Amino acid sequence: MDEFSAAKTAAGVYQWRGELVAAQHRLPGCAVDLGIAEMTPAEAARAGARTMIVGVVNVGGFIPEHWVATMVEALEQGLDLAAGMHQRLNDIPAIAAARDRTGRAVLDLRQPDRAFIPGSGRKRTGKRLLTVGTDCSVGKKYTALALEAGLRARNIPADFRATGQTGIMISGRGVAIDSVVADFISGAAEWLSPDAAPDHWDVIEGQGSLFHPAYAGVTLGLIHGSQPDALVVCHEPVRTHLLGFDYKVPDLRRCIDMNVAAAQLTNPEARVAGISVNTSRMEPTAIDAAIRDIETQTGLPCCDPIRHGVERILDVLLN
Amino acid sequence: MDEFSAAKTAAGVYQWRGELVAAQHRLPGCAVDLGIAEMTPAEAARAGARTMIVGVVNVGGFIPEHWVATMVEALEQGLDLAAGMHQRLNDIPAIAAARDRTGRAVLDLRQPDRAFIPGSGRKRTGKRLLTVGTDCSVGKKYTALALEAGLRARNIPADFRATGQTGIMISGRGVAIDSVVADFISGAAEWLSPDAAPDHWDVIEGQGSLFHPAYAGVTLGLIHGSQPDALVVCHEPVRTHLLGFDYKVPDLRRCIDMNVAAAQLTNPEARVAGISVNTSRMEPTAIDAAIRDIETQTGLPCCDPIRHGVERILDVLLN
Incomplete structure (x- = not known):
């Protein structure tokens, strides 16, 4: 790795x-x-x-x-x-x-310091964005933190919600969602982003991938409990196989469709607001064309938060 | 309830x-x-x-x-x-x-008495069947036990693999899959049905439903870790809403498709062998027509294990 x-x-x-x-x-x-x-x-x-x-x-x-x-x-x-x-x-x-x-x-910090209960599926007030991805370690936490910063810079109330140990260390709170009792994944996700003001965004750190043979259960429970209004799909174009696993990275279009289908169970309004591309291992000269390709293919704004910021995704999100 | x-x-x-x-x-x-x-x-x-x-x-x-x-x-x-x-x-x-x-x-009995690790996604030898369903409490455990009994009656080596407390009490072993640490759902499922002889069937008790706002994460991790060759989808035709939840029971066809898509991540050969229908709350005179409807709609053998046994599903499974 x-x-x-x-x-x-x-x-x-x-x-x-x-x-x-x-x-x-x-x-x-x-x-x-x-x-x-x-x-x-x-x-x-x-x-x-x-x-x-x-x-x-x-x-x-x-x-x-x-x-x-x-x-x-x-x-x-x-x-x-x-x-x-x-x-x-x-x-x-x-x-x-x-x-x-x-x-x-x-x-x-990975040990939950409270008890959880199963999710209720009850719709909560306020708005939620969840980062999802084609694999682990693809930029879900970074993207969520960048989106929180971008929303706040536009004077829109927003809170990063950590679901992993690193996010907890950065933000000082949250729950390591992969460490709760399996029955309580979506319940813990519901607890993590409670009812909020109508214009408030919780920006929730995603985990794993629906296409991951080890971690997809955590991903799905987190999607259902988060009830996201918006998803941002994180992807590394040059990665061919899941990190450390003999499994292919899923097709981006299929990944988008599966995540939206999953999210619409608990929030029928769920949609994808953009694609966050991790270009850290790409040839600099190849990046622009790759991003244009993804935009054409998906019809969604696409950017690398580290290289380009997340303004184009925020423009779509807030429209 | x-x-x-x-x-x-x-x-x-x-x-x-x-x-x-x-x-x-x-x-x-x-x-x-x-x-x-x-x-x-x-x-x-x-x-x-x-x-x-x-x-x-x-x-x-x-x-x-x-x-x-x-x-x-x-x-x-x-x-x-x-x-x-x-x-x-x-x-x-x-x-x-x-x-x-x-x-x-x-x-x-719901507390795991051993440590687990994340799933590897490595394909195991032997054959596996997993019961899945449109909701909780729809017959997944009963169907799995009936299939184990039916296979053994045909002199085919088979083991029921319990994933819930009741199944553990009945069979004397297993793991309450909803009680493991969330990161280890599929790993625990992999442990539960280890490499076996090529003609041996593990008949794995399913949990929850991919369409359940509280428990779908457990369901998905169990599907991935089980690597089922065959799924049997359990369904109660007269149930309109998930038990205790303000969510509709999913369409059976959609439920079949989503379960097969999920299972094919870790076993591309996964297919549905039949539909197990829970008719316990149906008018006796309505049962035959309901079962014929489901068979026509899905092209799969359909039976209530309590009322009809599971021979028709076994015939398809073993063909």
Whole structure:
């Protein structure tokens, strides 16, 4: 996997809260580099850092044993720890012992801190946008954050609603929707974006893909519970196979149709407002033509939020 | 809700393991009746019963406070307790205290007793059938058990694979798929029906419906993880709305198409082998015509497993 996928949490926090990031700390052999200062836990503590964040994600969300010593050292140096793995840092004896010894905080942000109930399907007030995609790690969180910023810049009330650990670290709230009890996926999504003022937009971070053999259940429950008025479909044109899986990336048109059909169960008005294209691995000279192709093919505004911003999608959304 | 829905667990255990059932015990005001002997916990213990099963299901799977005294009494009378609710009996202080005092067992069958990982999407050997449906409580478990029995009667190796608490009580194994961490739905389904001999059928109990605003995520993850070669679609023709929800029952043809499309992601050979119709609330004189209509409309064999058996579906399945 490339840097963006393997260190997705680190990259996301640095992209959106870079002013709070003091340094990176990499274990031997790490191929990922955010291009920022490298510090040991001791150096970072002296530089004013307060928390070590586990910035790497892996399938299954487990904590490899060779990470533990570094995390214990961070606690010993006076840092708090935060992670968004399925496996809880607090369940690892050496980390729990260091936590108790040092009095530092160990935050397992992927664990729901409240109980949920099944979804009701009841229509809520206010407007909602959900980012969906052809695969994982394709730009759903970035696009949602960019849309929140763009709406607010137009003086339209909007709230980013985090559904994953990185989004929670960035926005300070939300629910890791892939970590709730399966029966409560749509119920947790309903809780996440409650009734709101008629002109208010909740911009909900999507997860997974309806075409993903591991994660589509989470995606569908999130779609149903979110009751989106608008979908933005995120896509990476040069990706041929789902990241880490021997499955083809779905056809964009089919992906649009399936997501709209799913969303219309709980919100018959659901429609697609635009396509967010991740061009980070494309030849710069090929980007404009690829975007024009997608616009012609879909009849929807298409842009890379990092390269072009999201104004063209907002224009359609608000029309 | 009608008896079958409210006391679904009691009804299922009695239907399939009636020889092990000593009696029912109902709280004041209970409108459900299995039509069998009524006993107090003390009487049941004297009659040879060994376990009190919580036979009622509710949305959210919680234990109302007024049930607790009866369950404590059962433990005091020497019975074990078993339940398949999301809320754990073992977490209720009065029940935990009675358990420790009496040394009886308290089994929370909906809680996974092992860790899961995300699905891999890797194709497994052996054959698989999954029951799906237009709604909850429409006959998916009964149909799967009837198909297992029918296959075995034809000397074809087959195993019922339980995905809900009632199925686990009946078959003594399985996983309550709606209770695993959402990220692991399809992974748990993959674990449930492992590689098998080429002529072996796993007959997997379906859950929920792709058209259900609360539970479709579980349904989709179960479909993907099950990799079914064959689907049997369960349907109740006289039901107009999803049980307990202000949502219409989906059109049968559309339900078939969506389930096949979903299943073909992880098994391109997936097809529908038949329609299982629940006629329990239909006028007897209307049944034959309704079944003929569905057969004409879908081109698939259609039967009520309780009334007609499942031989016609098996004939198509094995052809």
